[in-house]
Amino acid sequence: MIEAAPLLSVSGLGHDYDGIIACRHIAFDLWPGEVLGVVGESGSGKTTLLNALSARLIPTTGTVRYRTREQGMVEVYRLSEAERRMLMRTDWGFVHQNPREGLRMSVSAGANVGERLMAVGARHYGEIRAEAVRWLEQVEMDTGRIDDSPRTFSGGMLQRLQIARNLVTKPRLVFMDEPTGGLDVSVQARLLDLLRGLVGDLGLSAIIVTHDLAVARMLSHRLLVMWRGEVVETGLTDQVLDDPQHPYSQLLVSSVLTP
Amino acid sequence: MYVAVKGGERAILNSHKLLDEERRGDPRVPTLGLNQIEQQLGRAVDRVMTEGALYDRHLAALAIKQAQGDLVEAIFLLRAYRTTLPRFGYGVAIDTAAMAIRRRISATFKDLPGGQVLGATFDYTHRLLDFSLAGEHDSPPAAAVGPAPLDAAMPRVVDLLNLEGLIEEERPDPAKDRVSDLTREPLGFPAPRDMRLQNLARGDEGFLLGLGYSTQRGYGRNHPFAGEIRVGEVAVAFVPEELGFAIEIGEVTLTECQMINQFKGSKSHPPQFTRGYGLAFGHSERKTMAMALVDRALRGQELGEDGEAPAQDAEFVLYHSDNVEASGFVQHLKLPHYVDFQSELVMVRAMRAAQGEAAADD
Amino acid sequence: MTDESDTAGENGYNFAYLDEQTKRMIRRAILKAVAVPGYQVPFGSREMPLPYGWGTGGIQVTAALIGPDDVLKVIDQGADDTTNAVSIRRFFERTAAIATTTRTVEATIIQTRHRIPETPLAPGQILVYQVPQPEPLRRLVASEVETRTMHALEEYGVMHVRLYEDIARHGRIATAYDYPVKVNGRYVMAPSPIPKFDNPKMDRNPALQLFGAGREKRIYAVPPHTSVKSLDFDDHPFEIERWNESCALCGATETFLDEVLTDDAGGRLFVCSDSDYCHERRVVEDD
Numbered sequence: 032m033i034e035a036a037p038l039l040s041v042s043g044l045g046h047d048y049d050g051i052i053a054c055r056h057i058a059f060d061l062w063p064g065e066v067l068g069v070v071g072e073s074g075s076g077k078t079t080l081l082n083a084l085s086a087r088l089i090p091t092t093g094t095v096r097y098r099t100r101e102q103g104m105v106e107v108y109r110l111s112e113a114e115r116r117m118l119m120r121t122d123w124g125f126v127h128q129n130p131r132e133g134l135r136m137s138v139s140a141g142a143n144v145g146e147r148l149m150a151v152g153a154r155h156y157g158e159i160r161a162e163a164v165r166w167l168e169q170v171e172m173d174t175g176r177i178d179d180s181p182r183t184f185s186g187g188m189l190q191r192l193q194i195a196r197n198l199v200t201k202p203r204l205v206f207m208d209e210p211t212g213g214l215d216v217s218v219q220a221r222l223l224d225l226l227r228g229l230v231g232d233l234g235l236s237a238i239i240v241t242h243d244l245a246v247a248r249m250l251s252h253r254l255l256v257m258w259r260g261e262v263v264e265t266g267l268t269d270q271v272l273d274d275p276q277h278p279y280s281q282l283l284v285s286s287v288l289t290p
Numbered sequence: 291m292y293v294a295v296k297g298g299e300r301a302i303l304n305s306h307k308l309l310d311e312e313r314r315g316d317p318r319v320p321t322l323g324l325n326q327i328e329q330q331l332g333r334a335v336d337r338v339m340t341e342g343a344l345y346d347r348h349l350a351a352l353a354i355k356q357a358q359g360d361l362v363e364a365i366f367l368l369r370a371y372r373t374t375l376p377r378f379g380y381g382v383a384i385d386t387a388a389m390a391i392r393r394r395i396s397a398t399f400k401d402l403p404g405g406q407v408l409g410a411t412f413d414y415t416h417r418l419l420d421f422s423l424a425g426e427h428d429s430p431p432a433a434a435v436g437p438a439p440l441d442a443a444m445p446r447v448v449d450l451l452n453l454e455g456l457i458e459e460e461r462p463d464p465a466k467d468r469v470s471d472l473t474r475e476p477l478g479f480p481a482p483r484d485m486r487l488q489n490l491a492r493g494d495e496g497f498l499l500g501l502g503y504s505t506q507r508g509y510g511r512n513h514p515f516a517g518e519i520r521v522g523e524v525a526v527a528f529v530p531e532e533l534g535f536a537i538e539i540g541e542v543t544l545t546e547c548q549m550i551n552q553f554k555g556s557k558s559h560p561p562q563f564t565r566g567y568g569l570a571f572g573h574s575e576r577k578t579m580a581m582a583l584v585d586r587a588l589r590g591q592e593l594g595e596d597g598e599a600p601a602q603d604a605e606f607v608l609y610h611s612d613n614v615e616a617s618g619f620v621q622h623l624k625l626p627h628y629v630d631f632q633s634e635l636v637m638v639r640a641m642r643a644a645q646g647e648a649a650a651d652d
Numbered sequence: 653m654t655d656e657s658d659t660a661g662e663n664g665y666n667f668a669y670l671d672e673q674t675k676r677m678i679r680r681a682i683l684k685a686v687a688v689p690g691y692q693v694p695f696g697s698r699e700m701p702l703p704y705g706w707g708t709g710g711i712q713v714t715a716a717l718i719g720p721d722d723v724l725k726v727i728d729q730g731a732d733d734t735t736n737a738v739s740i741r742r743f744f745e746r747t748a749a750i751a752t753t754t755r756t757v758e759a760t761i762i763q764t765r766h767r768i769p770e771t772p773l774a775p776g777q778i779l780v781y782q783v784p785q786p787e788p789l790r791r792l793v794a795s796e797v798e799t800r801t802m803h804a805l806e807e808y809g810v811m812h813v814r815l816y817e818d819i820a821r822h823g824r825i826a827t828a829y830d831y832p833v834k835v836n837g838r839y840v841m842a843p844s845p846i847p848k849f850d851n852p853k854m855d856r857n858p859a860l861q862l863f864g865a866g867r868e869k870r871i872y873a874v875p876p877h878t879s880v881k882s883l884d885f886d887d888h889p890f891e892i893e894r895w896n897e898s899c900a901l902c903g904a905t906e907t908f909l910d911e912v913l914t915d916d917a918g919g920r921l922f923v924c925s926d927s928d929y930c931h932e933r934r935v936v937e938d939d
Contacts, residue, residue, distance in 0.1 A: 049594065113805040120809075138817045145816055150809025156819055156885040178820045298738040366703070373699040374665060476694040476869035479797045605796055615867045618704030622784065625706065625736050628910050629729045629766045629925055633828035633847040635911065636893045641822050 036098060038063045038204060038236050039084070044093030045260075046083050053079035054260040057093065063203070066230055066237045068251030068268060070244060070283065076260040077240045078208060084238060085125055085206040086115050097204070120147055124197030124205035128212045130189035133196065134181050140167065140192055141177040147200045166195040171225060187218035191225070198229065207239040211246055223249050244284065248272055256280045313358045327351035336543075336572025337361055341613065342368030343473070343492050345542050345571055362494075366614045373473070380469060382527040382536050386546045386569075387446050389522040393573075396447050397516040398550060404444035409521065410573075447518040448548045448565060457550065457563040481604055486588055487581075491569060493611030495577045501601040502583035510587045510599030513552035514566065521545045521573050545570050547578035551586050553593060564593060668715040668748040674698055678716035678871070682862060685873035690835030691803070692786050697869040707740055708866030710763045710782035717778060717862075718744065718761060723751045725759035730767035730908065730925035737765070754928050766829075768850040770907050770929040773859035775876060781844040783865035786872065788832045788842040808840050811883055819888055828893070834881045835874055843880075849892045849908045854880040897922040902933040 037060035045055030054076035061067055069077045082088035084095055086107050095107040100122065107115065119125070127133040134143050144163040145153070153159050160177070167174045170191040181189055190210065197205060210226065211219040227250055230237055241247050247254060247268065254271045256264040256279065264277040275281045314321065328335055328351045338350040342365045350368060357363035393409025396402055422428075451457040463482070470485035472492070477485065490498060505512055524544050527536040549566035553559075566586025568578030587601035588608075600606055610616060666672065674696075681695035700708040718724065724744055728737035732754040740763060741752050753759050756771040765782040773779060789799040792810050802808070811832055818826040831848035835841045843851060844863060854861060854874060861874040874880055882890040898905040900912075900921040907929060909922035924930035 112801075116805055116807065135813070138813055139820050141820055142813050142816045146809055146813050149812035149816065150807065154812070154884075154886050156816065157887045159816065159885075160820075298733045298735045299742070302735055302738055302742075366699075369699040370701040374669070374671065376671070473698075474696045476696060478694065605794075609796075614699065615704045618706060618708075619784070619867055620705075621703060622705030625765075626729050626734050627766070627845075629847050629908065630829040630845050632908075632910055632925070633849070633893060636895070637826060637828040641824070641826070644823060 036104075037061060038065075038098050039238075040096040040104070041084065042094055044080070044083060044090050044095065046079050046088065046090045046092075052076075052260050054083070054257070055092070056261055059255065059262075059265065061204075061236055061238065063236055064234045065253065066235075066239065066251045068247035068254045069238065069240045069257060070242065070247050070254055071257035072242060072283070075257040077257050080257070081206055081208055081238065081240045085123065086119055087125070100203075120150055121200045122202050122204065124202040126190075126193055126197060126205060126207040126210045128209035130181075130186070130193040133193045134189065136181050138180075139178045140172075140181060140184070143181065143192060143196050144199050147196065151200065162199060163195075166199050167192075169198070169229070170195045185218075186214050187222060190214065190222060194226070194229070198233070201233070203236060205235055205237045207237060209241050209243075210239065211243070212241075219246075226250060244272060256283065313356070322355055324348060324351040324355060327354050333573065334359075334361060334364075336570070336574050337495060337577070338364045338368055339572055340570040340574055340577060341365045341492055341494065342372065344368050344372040362613050362617050366617065369614050379528065379531070380471075381539075382529060384524045384526060384542075384544070386520065386524055386544065387444070387449065389444065389520055389524050389544070389546075390541075391440055391444050391520060391522040393521040394444060394518065395516075395520075396518045398447060398518075399450075402445075402447065402450065404441045407440060411575075444520070446520075446548065448550070451517075451550070451563060455562070458553075458565060460565065477608055479605060481608060483585075483589070486604065486608060487567060487569075487585060489608045489611055490581045490584055493581070494613035494616065495574075495580065497611050497613070497616075498580040498584050499576060501587070501607060502580035504599065505583050505587050505601045510590065510597065510602040512566070512583070512586050512590075512595075514583055514586065515550045516579065517548040517550035517565075519545065519547045519575055519578065521575070543572050545572065545574045545578045547575070547582045549579070549582035549586055564589070665747055667720075668718050668744065669701070670698065670712065670715045674712075675716040678712055681871045682713065682716065682873065685862070685871050686860070686875050688839075689874055689878050690839030690841040690872060692865075692870040692872045694869055695871050697866045700866065702739070702743065704867035705784060706736060707763070707765060707782040709864030709868075709871070710765070710780045710866075711740060711743065711864070712866060713780045713862050713864035713871060714744070714761055714763050715748075717780075718748055718750060720748070720750060722760045723753050723758055725753050725756065725762045725928075726764075727762065727767060727769070727926075727928075728765040729910070730769075731927040733927060755932070756928050766845050766847075767908070767925060768846055768853045770904075770924070770926040771932070772853075773857055775858040777859040779857075779859050779861045781846075781861065781863045783842065783844045783863045783868075783870075785830075786842055786863065786865040786868050786870040788830075788840050803839060806838070808834075811840055812885075815883060815885065815888075819885070825884065825888060825890070831890075832883050834883060836878050837881075840883070841872060841874075841880075847893060847908055848882065848890070851880070851882045851890070852892065856880075895922060899924045899930060902930045902937070904930065904933060 039061040042058045044057040046053045057080060069080060071077050079088065083090040089108060096104050097107050098104050125133065135146065141160060141163040144166050145159040148159050148162060163177060164174045167177060172188060172191050181192060184192065211222050214222065223246060239250055251268050254266065254268050255262045256271060256277065258279040264271060264275065264280045271280060272284055275284045328347050331354065334354055335347050335350045338353055338361055339345055339347065342350065349371065353364035353367040354361065357367060391407055393411065394404065394407040396406065448457055452459060470482055470488065472485060472488050477489065523541045525538050525541050528539050529536045547568035551564045551566055553562055553564040564586065566582035568581035568585065570577045584601055584607060588604050590597040590602040597603065677696055681693045685691065685693045697709065697712060700711055702708055702711060724741065726732065726737045726741040728734040731737065744750055745752060756762065756769040759777065761778045761780060762769065763780040768779065787799055789802055789810065792814060793799050793802065815825050818824065827848065829847045830842055830845040831851055833841050833843050833851060833854065843854060856877050856879060858876050860876055863872045884890040895909050897909060899907060899909060901923050904924055908925045910925045911920055911922055913920050
């Protein structure tokens with residue numbers, strides 16, 4: 032499935048907050064259908080990186096280029112604000128660790144899933160609703176809850192709803208920030224299963240930030256290991272996790288995998 | 291047959307007469323002179339001038355009389371008058387360092403050049419009703435005058451701190467060729483500081499007091515010290531176009547509050563104190579202190595502080611501070627809303643009917 | 653509309669209260685508003701001698717437009733004799749000494765709160781709406797910075813989320829007044845709290861429609877013959893209120909009816925909200 036040209040191409044990316052470096056010298060390509068895991072402990076700069084990649088934070092240096100459906104390769108931070116926001120709500124998705132940040136908690140589950148469709152011009156209530164039902168099924172939610180408020184949902188359901196809300200416009204690239212963080216272990220396992228299935232079935236590309244190496248192993252094809260704002264190791268997931276080269280990666284892997 | 295209600299015009303005219311009657315009260319009681327209000331209700335006059343944004347004690351007193359002592363109504367009267375006045379231009383920035391001091395206190399230094407000048411204050415009075423004021427006789431003995439005149443130089447506390455670089459320096463924005471003016475242009479966001487200060491100076495004292503208080507109780511805490519409060523007279527100068535140089539056109543009584551706030555600094559800025567500023571016409575300490583707290587809270591973003599508290603939300607504060615706007619809109623609910631209510635009635639009835647039908651079908 | 657005379661009204665105030673500088677500023681805002689239909693133009697709204705929320709925006713627009721030859725009609729809830737309409741009409745009689753009327757057909761400027769007259773407007777007439785909240789997105793998004801961005805980028809999905817939610821919950825769109833519209837295919841606009849019954853009258857109306865929000869300091873416009881579409885879904889099209897009753901005074905069945913309680917036992921009847929329209933119908937009947 033992997034095509035010849037990258038979907039996302041990052042070079043020299045860096046960001047600092049008032050002189051304090053959060054991340055720097057980041058460069059990589061993401062290929063269509065590829066899932067890239069970004070691992071590292073908290074404070075390693077991975078969330079800043081994710082925000083800078085996903086047009087949520089203008090980076091101090093470097094470029095992020097994305098292959099759009101219509102215009103081919105574009106530099107994300109050279110796009111007009113309108114184009115960038117359009118990209119963010121159609122061809123991209125963003126799954127927050129806390130689903131409440133990604134959902135509109137005051138409207139029903141159906142409206143949450145339907146919003147992106149309405150934002151791009153869908154004007155048939157019945158069709159929007161049918162599509163919402165379809166996506167609730169896809170994320171294995173009870174479609175009978177379509178008119179319920181998200182406030183009545185459990186953490187795992189909220190995360191499923193957030194995922195459905197993102198996928199409804201059939202994005203090609205989804206950013207995820209600790210998508211299973213804060214969930215019970217059993218709920219986590221089911222959600223991971225679902226995510227892996229969706230990513231495979233839909234041929235999505237994804238960048239997943241996590242501190243949980245089990246999540247990284249289960250979902251991602253390739254890994255970036257971040258330490259003190261820089262990528263210290265990169266490679267195929269199994270290779271990095273089973274045979275880490277950088278001392279920090281070794282520490283990270285041993286500290287987690289040692290029973 | 292049904293006849294629709296008429297006669298709004300006559301009712302209004304008569305209501306105005308009734309209002310006037312109520313204002314005057316019992317005609318056997320002497321009418322209130324404007325000089326009495328100016329002289330004996332000075333703090334009310336000060337507030338009306340400040341929030342009415344017009345320095346004229348006489349007109350403020352008139353407004354208070356006409357409004358039957360309802361200060362928000364009096365502020366509205368003064369504003370509505372002010373807006374019709376021709377505008378010749380903008381004055382030269384006043385110099386509060388050159389203020390003729392009546393009162394000047396600092397909570398940050400025990401003593402300082404020029405000294406602490408307590409002046410007239412409610413602060414240390416015991417709030418006991420003084421029943422002697424209820425009588426006709428009201429001639430308090432004169433206060434003692436100090437042996438020496440006040441020092442001519444009364445440097446501002448913040449200027450003293452500034453000598454050491456301990457407090458941020460405040461310079462006018464070089465990119466701005468003129469001061470913002472909310473009475474000519476609408477509020478825009480992000481609002482520059484001069485526009486925010488103008489909004490706060492005109493803002494409702496009670497609203498700002500509550501917001502300022504909330505910052506002290508932890509909603510956007512900013513560690514304030516009352517660096518200095520000074521009250522006194524300041525000269526106002528104006529440059530007439532045809533002259534090209536400044537001439538003094540009068541003086542105004544002002545209260546100024548400089549709040550000094552903690553700032554931990556960042557990698558590019560060494561630790562330094564920051565400022566919150568309050569200024570009002572007349573003797574208005576509560577107002578200026580509250581204003582200074584809120585001004586500082588609104589600078590949170592510029593200083594890199596997390597801004598989740600109401601007092602730090604510029605849109606929230608600035609859009610709701612004006613009591614003429616707020617009072618009008620809250621009270622407009624008294625206007626008829628027959629049509630909107632009728633629409634809602636029709637809607638609610640239709641929805642109830644639909645639900646009833648659905649229930650009957652089940 | 654015609655030349656201003658320098659004739660000061662009562663008490664030395666300028667003609668129609670506002671000074672000429674201010675009128676010029678407001679006219680510039682109006683021109684911009686007409687040029688960009690539905691776009692909210694910020695303007696330096698002045699304090700008026702009437703309270704904010706009581707029509708200060710409409711009054712400023714009217715004051716900036718009115719000339720000595722104009723004939724003014726003021727309505728509130730459709731009626732000329734409601735207290736606030738009387739108060740505003742008196743304001744202009746006092747400050748501009750212009751002719752006023754209650755007849756829609758005679759008026760050159762009609763200032764309104766919450767209704768559009770039932771009598772169709774003609775080319776050359778101006779309808780001035782009083783607007784409490786000009787921002788149609790405000791109920792959904794509190795921040796002005798955010799709503800201005802949404803307008804600029806034409807990001808209106810959230811409006812339909814609101815309508816979707818209505819249908820999901822109530823089986824229909826439950827907004828009864830201030831029903832959002834799209835002007836000239838571009839800007840989503842608040843029509844002011846007119847009942848949705850009046851929305852269709854805005855579409856391609858030959859009169860100039862101006863909207864003034866004094867407290868919020870915005871002016872916007874719908875130029876003559878401009879398309880105004882009420883937001884809806886293809887399968888839940890916009891519809892207006894209907895009554896089973898007719899007007900108890902003139903028998904009209906096609907007008908917006910006010911409900912009047914006649915006793916405390918549920919007795920009620922319905923009368924036209926537009927007092928002029930109702931009156932004209934009765935005069936014709938009597939002839």
